[in-house]
Amino acid sequence: MSTLSLKQLRKQFGDVTAVHEINLEVGDGEFLCILGPSGCGKSTALRMIAGFEEPTSGDILIDGQSVVTMAANHRPTAMVFQKYTLWPHMKVYDNIAFGLKLRGLARTEIDRKVNEALELVGLPDYGKRMPNQLSGGEQQRIALARALVLEPKILLLDEPFSNLDALLRVRLREELRRIQRRVKITAIFVTHDQEEALSLADRIAVMSKGRVEQLDVPSRIYDQPATLFVADFIGVMNLIPAQQNGATIDLGALRLESPTRVNGTVTVAIRPEDIAIVGESDVDAWGGEVEQIIDLGHYRKLLVKVPSVGTLKVYAPKALDLRENQLIGLNPSRFTIFRDGAAPIEVKREAVAPLEMSVAV
Amino acid sequence: MTTLTLSMRDRLKRYAAREGFGLFALIFLIIFIVLPILTVLLWGFAIRWRFPAVIPTEWGFDFWQETLSRADLRRAFPNSIVLSISVTLLSMVICLPASYAFARMNFRGKQFFLLSFLFTNAFPRLGLYVAIAIIFFRLGLVGTFAGVVIVQLLNTLLLMIWIPTAAFQGVERSLEEAALDVGASRLRVFMQITLPLVFPAVFAAVLLTFVNTFYETYGALLIGAPNVLTIPVIMFPLINNQPIPQYGAILSLVLFAPSVVLLLFANRLLRGGYLTAGFGV
Numbered sequence: 076m077s078t079l080s081l082k083q084l085r086k087q088f089g090d091v092t093a094v095h096e097i098n099l100e101v102g103d104g105e106f107l108c109i110l111g112p113s114g115c116g117k118s119t120a121l122r123m124i125a126g127f128e129e130p131t132s133g134d135i136l137i138d139g140q141s142v143v144t145m146a147a148n149h150r151p152t153a154m155v156f157q158k159y160t161l162w163p164h165m166k167v168y169d170n171i172a173f174g175l176k177l178r179g180l181a182r183t184e185i186d187r188k189v190n191e192a193l194e195l196v197g198l199p200d201y202g203k204r205m206p207n208q209l210s211g212g213e214q215q216r217i218a219l220a221r222a223l224v225l226e227p228k229i230l231l232l233d234e235p236f237s238n239l240d241a242l243l244r245v246r247l248r249e250e251l252r253r254i255q256r257r258v259k260i261t262a263i264f265v266t267h268d269q270e271e272a273l274s275l276a277d278r279i280a281v282m283s284k285g286r287v288e289q290l291d292v293p294s295r296i297y298d299q300p301a302t303l304f305v306a307d308f309i310g311v312m313n314l315i316p317a318q319q320n321g322a323t324i325d326l327g328a329l330r331l332e333s334p335t336r337v338n339g340t341v342t343v344a345i346r347p348e349d350i351a352i353v354g355e356s357d358v359d360a361w362g363g364e365v366e367q368i369i370d371l372g373h374y375r376k377l378l379v380k381v382p383s384v385g386t387l388k389v390y391a392p393k394a395l396d397l398r399e400n401q402l403i404g405l406n407p408s409r410f411t412i413f414r415d416g417a418a419p420i421e422v423k424r425e426a427v428a429p430l431e432m433s434v435a436v
Numbered sequence: 437m438t439t440l441t442l443s444m445r446d447r448l449k450r451y452a453a454r455e456g457f458g459l460f461a462l463i464f465l466i467i468f469i470v471l472p473i474l475t476v477l478l479w480g481f482a483i484r485w486r487f488p489a490v491i492p493t494e495w496g497f498d499f500w501q502e503t504l505s506r507a508d509l510r511r512a513f514p515n516s517i518v519l520s521i522s523v524t525l526l527s528m529v530i531c532l533p534a535s536y537a538f539a540r541m542n543f544r545g546k547q548f549f550l551l552s553f554l555f556t557n558a559f560p561r562l563g564l565y566v567a568i569a570i571i572f573f574r575l576g577l578v579g580t581f582a583g584v585v586i587v588q589l590l591n592t593l594l595l596m597i598w599i600p601t602a603a604f605q606g607v608e609r610s611l612e613e614a615a616l617d618v619g620a621s622r623l624r625v626f627m628q629i630t631l632p633l634v635f636p637a638v639f640a641a642v643l644l645t646f647v648n649t650f651y652e653t654y655g656a657l658l659i660g661a662p663n664v665l666t667i668p669v670i671m672f673p674l675i676n677n678q679p680i681p682q683y684g685a686i687l688s689l690v691l692f693a694p695s696v697v698l699l700l701f702a703n704r705l706l707r708g709g710y711l712t713a714g715f716g717v
């Protein structure tokens with residue numbers, strides 16, 4: 076049960092600034108995900124918290140106390156690594172007991188704690204095995220047990236499941252969340268997988284090029300991206316470059332209204348689910364041609380070519396009878412205007428009736 | 437008829453392609469390793485073995501008695517052992533931390549340092565030793581135990597730096613960081629995580645160093661003689677001056693024994709299993 080704060084934390088490797096001044100407050104028992112593409116500085120940030128990298132400047136506070144001068148082996152943090160996590164020459168039991176032995180605990184106490192930890196991660200009888208006798212998923216669970224057994228204040232996880240297959244990843248993710256809630260530990264989870272972050276996190280810090288672009292709850296990260304990067308990185312998004320003149324943006328057949336008046340280049344971002352499919356001849360719609368239909372099981376993704384707008388990604392219910400090269404109308408109900416140096420502006424348009432199933436041939 | 441020959445040749449070709457390398461390796465092994473060792477073995481127990489005879493014509497242990505009872509060899513044996521152990525231990529103390537530094541740190545001139553060990557080894561041995569002997573003479577190290585230790589130590593550097601450096605580089609950093617993370621000191625991480633993981637490679641390097649040092653001749657001859665005499669130094673004139681191959685053969689067999697024991701021991705240790713296993717996820 077602890078809090079963590081990063082203050083103006085920065086890390087430079089030679090000419091490369093891996094982490095620019097980042098500020099972050101993580102609450103007691105919170106599960107925070109740091110999400111970003113490979114090379115954006117996630118691991119570096121995490122490794123500074125763990126004490127493996129020395130910050131170039133800035134401060135790290137745990138429960139209000141600065142830990143930057145504290146060596147990694149004295150910090151109240153515990154890390155789960157992406158791979159090569161367990162010591163291959165030690166039994167599972169000894170892997171977990173290693174830190175406890177260093178603390179000079181009595182044998183019976185160590186025994187009890189190791190068994191509790193094994194129980195917690197659902198591998199109660201694995202103590203006698205060697206790491207190379209475990210599957211990848213089991214190894215990561217043991218690594219989690221090894222981290223938790225020391226009752227650290229902050230649990231750090233650096234893409235712990237990214238080497239596992241998709242199904243197992245989802246299972247372990249859910250289990251991790253259950254365990255984290257049970258032991259009520261403050262956790263920082265680094266990942267490049269947005270689905271993982273969206274499903275796990277209390278809050279997500281989206282990073283790009285060493286900076287935190289947005290820090291918010293998952294739903295707002297998705298619904299109200301703060302920057303063009305976040306809009307593009309999270310979920311599926313249509314990004315349309317456009318020209319704003321005063322309060323209007325003329326985009327193909329449609330005139331979009333903006334609540335603010337400016338002149339200049341903007342990017343209009345529209346989620347596929349915010350585009351309704353209407354009749355081809357609808358006046359309040361872009362007319363377009365279905366280029367490709369991608370069946371995604373319970374729904375379909377369409378790529379629709381709209382003259383002077385571009386190719387838009389749109390979702391269609393399976394019931395709608397569509398074929399390639401068919402002409403349809405597209406009506407955006409919600410979009411966000413991004414302009415360099417300005418806050419994004421979310422605009423809702425009046426609802427329109429979606430295409431009747433009977434309309435389509 | 438033609439088809440048959442062709443297919444025969446075809447099959448032969450395929451066989452050669454499949455088994456070619458193995459066959460080549462086997463022949464190589466026999467000519468360059470098994471035959472010499474076999475010859476030495478035969479000479480050790482031969483009393484008479486003249487040219488056209490394929491194997492000795494007269495057998496016996498006469499030369500064993502003669503060789504092993506030589507006073508100079510009896511004196512040289514403890515010398516050789518103490519020297520080899522000292523050099524090997526000293527080499528470990530110097531080279532293992534240095535290899536770790538080479539593997540883990542990035543400092544200017546690292547590549548140059550690593551290559552410099554190769555250069556000194558590529559330099560003709562005898563010339564190097566003569567130069568060293570001149571310096572040692574001024575320092576009063578010629579004919580001393582310390583002098584021999586230093587010159588033999590130089591000999592071990594390449595092996596004891598290169599092999600452990602490669603081994604240390606093979607230890608994933610995350611394994612060390614994980615130990616640091618649960619509270620181990622740097623020293624403890626090295627002793628309990630890193631060292632056990634590089635043990636097979638380092639053990640092999642140490643073993644080779646010991647054996648190499650035991651047989652090292654030129655350095656011991658130029659720096660040590662006549663005060664510090666080792667077995668190979670005694671063997672040298674024995675083999676050179678008297679055309680009695682039995683001396684050399686018997687000494688080789690005697691010296692071969694401890695190497696074989698050590699190597700078997702190493703093999704058992706390495707086959708112990710987990711040391712070399714379990715690095716994957």
Ligand SMILES: Nc1ncnc2c1ncn2[C@@H]1O[C@H](COP(=O)(O)OP(=O)(O)O)[C@@H](O)[C@H]1O
Pocket residue numbers: 088091092093111112113114115116117118119120
């Ligand atoms: N030890 C290092 N030395 C030099 N550059 C590094 C080092 N570690 C990371 N970097 C650089 O810092 C940037 C961020 O790396 P990292 O934090 O590992 O990214 P991520 O975990 O998000 O993929 C990258 O450009 C990487 O090349």
Ligand SMILES: [Mg+2]
Pocket residue numbers: 117118119
């Ligand atoms: Mg990373």
